[in-house]
Amino acid sequence: MPDTIYRAAAPDTVRTAELDAFTAIYHRASGITHLVTSPAPEILAMLGGGGLTRAALLARLAADFDLPDGDEGALAARLDELVAAGLVSAS
Amino acid sequence: MGRAVSDGWLLARILRAPGEAAVLDAAGWTDLIGIARAEQMIGTLAMRLQGVAVPEGVARILADARASAEQGRVAALWEAEAARRALAPLGLPVVLLKGTAFVAGGHAAGQGRSIGDLDILVPRARIDEAEAALLAAGWEWVKSDPYDDAYYRQWMHELPPLIHRDRDRMIDVHHTILPLTARIMPDAAALLADAVPLRAEKKGGLATLSPHDMLVHAAAHLFADGDLAGGMRNLWDVHCLTGEFGVSGLTERAQHHGLWREVSRALRLADALYGGGGNAGPVDRLYLRRLTARDGWGRATRPFVRQAFYVRSHWLRMPPAMLARHLWIKWRKAS
Amino acid sequence: MRHVFSVRVGPVGFRVGSDWRAPIAQLETLYAGYPKPEVPDFSVRLFAARPWRRFLRPSVMIGGDFVLPEAAPLPLAQGLLAAEMGMNLQMALGQRRYLLLHASAVERDGRVLLMTGHSGSGKSTLAALLSRRGWRLMGDEFALIDPETGLAHAFPRLVSLKNAAIAVVQAAASNARFGPLLAETPKGAIRHLVPDADAVAAMDRPATPALLLFPSYGHAAAVREVPESEVFVRLTQASTNYVALGERGFSALTGLVKAIPARAIDYPDTESAVAQVDALWGGL
Numbered sequence: 049m050p051d052t053i054y055r056a057a058a059p060d061t062v063r064t065a066e067l068d069a070f071t072a073i074y075h076r077a078s079g080i081t082h083l084v085t086s087p088a089p090e091i092l093a094m095l096g097g098g099g100l101t102r103a104a105l106l107a108r109l110a111a112d113f114d115l116p117d118g119d120e121g122a123l124a125a126r127l128d129e130l131v132a133a134g135l136v137s138a139s
Numbered sequence: 140m141g142r143a144v145s146d147g148w149l150l151a152r153i154l155r156a157p158g159e160a161a162v163l164d165a166a167g168w169t170d171l172i173g174i175a176r177a178e179q180m181i182g183t184l185a186m187r188l189q190g191v192a193v194p195e196g197v198a199r200i201l202a203d204a205r206a207s208a209e210q211g212r213v214a215a216l217w218e219a220e221a222a223r224r225a226l227a228p229l230g231l232p233v234v235l236l237k238g239t240a241f242v243a244g245g246h247a248a249g250q251g252r253s254i255g256d257l258d259i260l261v262p263r264a265r266i267d268e269a270e271a272a273l274l275a276a277g278w279e280w281v282k283s284d285p286y287d288d289a290y291y292r293q294w295m296h297e298l299p300p301l302i303h304r305d306r307d308r309m310i311d312v313h314h315t316i317l318p319l320t321a322r323i324m325p326d327a328a329a330l331l332a333d334a335v336p337l338r339a340e341k342k343g344g345l346a347t348l349s350p351h352d353m354l355v356h357a358a359a360h361l362f363a364d365g366d367l368a369g370g371m372r373n374l375w376d377v378h379c380l381t382g383e384f385g386v387s388g389l390t391e392r393a394q395h396h397g398l399w400r401e402v403s404r405a406l407r408l409a410d411a412l413y414g415g416g417g418n419a420g421p422v423d424r425l426y427l428r429r430l431t432a433r434d435g436w437g438r439a440t441r442p443f444v445r446q447a448f449y450v451r452s453h454w455l456r457m458p459p460a461m462l463a464r465h466l467w468i469k470w471r472k473a474s
Numbered sequence: 475m476r477h478v479f480s481v482r483v484g485p486v487g488f489r490v491g492s493d494w495r496a497p498i499a500q501l502e503t504l505y506a507g508y509p510k511p512e513v514p515d516f517s518v519r520l521f522a523a524r525p526w527r528r529f530l531r532p533s534v535m536i537g538g539d540f541v542l543p544e545a546a547p548l549p550l551a552q553g554l555l556a557a558e559m560g561m562n563l564q565m566a567l568g569q570r571r572y573l574l575l576h577a578s579a580v581e582r583d584g585r586v587l588l589m590t591g592h593s594g595s596g597k598s599t600l601a602a603l604l605s606r607r608g609w610r611l612m613g614d615e616f617a618l619i620d621p622e623t624g625l626a627h628a629f630p631r632l633v634s635l636k637n638a639a640i641a642v643v644q645a646a647a648s649n650a651r652f653g654p655l656l657a658e659t660p661k662g663a664i665r666h667l668v669p670d671a672d673a674v675a676a677m678d679r680p681a682t683p684a685l686l687l688f689p690s691y692g693h694a695a696a697v698r699e700v701p702e703s704e705v706f707v708r709l710t711q712a713s714t715n716y717v718a719l720g721e722r723g724f725s726a727l728t729g730l731v732k733a734i735p736a737r738a739i740d741y742p743d744t745e746s747a748v749a750q751v752d753a754l755w756g757g758l
Contacts, residue, residue: 063721065728070703074724078217079210079717080306081724083707132277132305134221168513169489176539196487196513203570210720436475436491436519437539 052138054127055099056092062135064089078134087113088126095136102127145170146440147371147431150178151412154375157187168197170435177437178371182208182251208251215239215254218308222259223345225276229268232346234260234334236313236356240347241376243337248379252372256300256309260348262331263314270298270312278303278310316356325359325396350384351392358405359398370430371412377405378413475519479557480510484618484629484677485572486565487511490557492520493528497553504554504632504653504666507674516540516568518560520553536560540567552656555664558632565616565629566714572618572627573719573726576712579612579626580604585684586626587755588617588734590712593661596691599639600747602667606647607748611673612681621719621726624733625680630673632666640665642744684758686736689747693740697750700736 063074071089073082087109094100094108102124109123130136149171153160163171175181185204193201215238223233236258241249261269278301280288291299297313315327334346348356354377361373381389386406393402407423408430410416419427425444432441439445475491477498482488488511492498497520519537522528532550538560545563548556565574577590578601587609589597598614605611612628619626632653635643640663644652653666688700688708700708709727710716716723737754741747 063724065724065732067702067706067728067731070706072703072706072724072728074721076721077213077220079213079720080217081710081716083703134217134224137224139227165513169517172513173517173539194513196511196515199571200513200515206720206722207570207718210718213720436517438519438537 051101051103053099053101054095054105054131054136054138055097056095056130057135057137058097073135075133075135080134082133082135087123088130091123091127091130092135145174145435147174147178147433148412149435150174150180150184150371150433151431154180154184154187155413155415157191160188160191160193165194166435168194172197172200173435173437174433177433177439179253179369180372180375182211182253183372183375184251186251205251208253211254212242212249214308215242215257218257218303218306218310219243219259219345221276221303221306222257222273222310225272225278226261226269229265229272231261231265231269232331232334232336232344234331234346234348235337236260236316236348237360237376240353241379243345244335244347246353246379247383248376250379252376256311258311258313260313260316260327260330260334263327266298266312266314270301273301273310273312277305281309316359323359323397325355325398329395330356350380351389352396354380354384354389354405355393355396355398355402358393358401359396361405362401367426367429374405374409374412374430377409381406381409475521479505480514481505482509482511483561483631484613484627486516486569486629487514488516488518488561488564489514490518490520490560492553492557493522494520494532494534494550494553496550497534497557500554500653501557504651504668507671516561516564518557518564520556520560523547536563538564540564542567546660548659552659554653554666555656555659558634558666561631562615569618569715570718572620573723573730574713574715575617575619575709576615576714577617578614579617579628580609581612581626581628581681582609582755584681585758586612586617586681587685587687587751588626588683589687589689590617590709591689594691595689596639596741596744596747597689598633598635599642599744600689600751602633602635602639602643603646603744603748604751605670605673606650610676611669612677619683619726619730620680621722623680624683624726624729626683627680628673628677630669630677632668635665635667637662643667683730683734685754686730686734687751687754688736688738690738690740691747692742694742695746695750696740697754698738700738702731702736705736706731 057075061076065072070083070085073084094105106120106123131138153171175184181204185201188201219235219239226233235243238252238254239257241252281300281302288299297311300309300311302309316325317323330348330352333349335349336344336346338344357373357376361370393399407418408426411419411427428441429444432439432444434440477492477495478489479498479501480489490501517539520534521537523535527533533547534550534553534556535547536545536556536559540563575590577588578597580587580601589600591597601611601614611630613630614633616629617626618629651668656664716727739750741750
């Protein structure tokens with residue numbers, strides 16, 4: 049079975065507003081507003097419409113954020129939250 | 140315009156012929172809006188009146204109603220998508236029912252329609268799997284009362300309602316379109332087999348019932364699964380479905396499900412309300428009195444006619460002894 | 475219905491139908507200076523739960539286009555309060571044109587001061603007091619933000635004063651008109667202040683929001699800057715229709731949050747609060 053690919057909601061389906069350390073995201077498809085903080089916006093930007101596997105995403109995030117290995121679990125949890133919120137789809 | 144006492148016929152007449160709104164005075168508009176809101180048809184009315192010249196204040200109310208219906212459509216479709224994502228790993232097609240199906244399929248009945256819970260149909264043999272997948276995806280039980288829970292599972296045509304913990308929206312998971320206590324047993328396998336996929340390329344995608352089955356379901360819901368509450372809206376659905384898909388083959392399909400009596404009455408009532416037809420018999424006219432029992436303040440009127448239909452609906456749903464038991468347990472709990 | 479009253483408050487028209495004459499008579503007196511709507515946006519019904527309850531221990535049920543199933547009835551002596559609550563309920567549940575903020579609003583030089591906070595924060599009292607000091611009262615309960623323009627629209631219904639605030643405002647506004655004192659309501663004592671004629675005359679004139687305050691009564695005077703994200707969250711909680719408005723709500727709210735400064739002010743008494751408002755307003 050091929051690895052699951054994670055894709056961010058298309059840019060034309062969201063509107064964002066920067067509010068100090070937070071980003072408010074209005075998701076047109078659901079009508080729901082999400083208030084997220086780093087690294088959620090970065091995860092969405094990296095996934096884009098093309099999508100990445102979980103392993104590829106975590107590797108790129110770890111590189112960009114210069115994270116110690118132990119934080120992979122936290123990053124994976126952020127990804128799962130975005131899936132649950134509907135801002136990232138898995139297929 | 141003369142000030143006859145307004146009732147549901149005012150709403151029916153304007154939905155049938157929006158141009159007739161031109162004769163309404165301020166009091167007539169006030170009544171019409173009150174009745175349409177009470178029947179949860181203000182969005183439908185607003186869509187029908189789009190392009191018709193109306194007073195400025197009315198135009199604002201109708202524009203707000205259209206925007207509100209559009210937001211309701213977005214939320215309903217998202218609930219359907221959330222259910223699809225939750226059930227996709229099971230390879231189950233999610234068959235949408237009622238309002239969500241109308242907007243997802245782009246049908247006329249969905250234009251401006253208010254939509255409450257998400258209703259879906261799944262095969263009875265797999266309903267436990269569906270329940271487990273939904274619970275894993277954030278839906279939770281609404282009722283924890285063991286009697287209610289057992290009642291639903293034993294006698295109803297659906298799981299006890301689930302509500303999503305974040306989005307606060309309900310889902311009703313059905314495995315057929317009538318309670319198991321009803322005397323009529325529609326062919327649930329045929330409902331699923333003839334469902335129309337919305338996105339043909341995807342296994343585990345979204346689907347709706349076939350057009351005739353949508354109409355059969357609307358009729359079954361109106362007469363056998365309720366006390367005629369919301370009947371004007373339900374019959375508008377019927378009216379729109381016949382307008383869009385015709386009635387060729389409908390008789391056979393309704394007979395197959397054992398619901399021809401209900402479907403034929405729904406067709407006559409919808410025609411009487413919205414088609415200008417005059418085929419209503421004496422019993423139909425009693426139904427019409429109940430369906431249009433609403434005044435310009437949105438109040439329910441004709442209490443005796445209403446009460447007759449309320450008792451009737453309970454007796455249709457459950458064998459009499461079971462009704463007594465059900466009511467008894469409800470009373471005891473209330474005390 | 476037997477007795478009917480209608481009124482337009484700012485851009486919103488209401489009709490109130492009642493089984494009893496008394497609440498309608500009070501509304502007619504208190505809203506005497508207001509215009510009538512042609513076709514009301516919302517209907518409110520005050521009715522007896524059972525026919526005999528019109529006369530026997532009469533209690534007022536609140537109905538309308540939009541209702542909450544759990545709304546408890548009020549005694550007939552509080553029928554005016556029932557009408558006001560019914561109108562508020564229509565706004566809270568049914569308003570779809572404007573972003574509805576649970577906030578008071580006063581205007582000066584075409585710019586609007588918005589005050590929001592929990593019940594008891596003093597937003598109504600402060601709005602009433604400021605309206606006696608050269609500010610125009612736009613509303614004590616709801617501020618209406620137009621998603622298209624970002625402007626605040628006035629909604630100057632009767633100002634609802636509770637408990638200790640009644641004496642404070644009566645002392646400051648001895649020449650103003652008040653409704654009857656409603657004792658022992660579910661919220662304690664309530665008395666309605668009639669907005670002055672200028673506020674009613676100017677109610678169709680929207681204005682630009684300039685400052686947002688989160689007042690909090692009962693603490694030593696203090697001012698704190700509130701970051702945008704906190705303002706956003708608090709205002710989504712102070713809005714009954716943010717979600718229902720969808721993207722228009724998002725535009726209106728993020729636009730407002732980014733456009734105006736926000737401060738939380740703690741105050742020990744109304745005199746200090748007014749001084750704090752003057753200082754912050756002068757520093758804009």
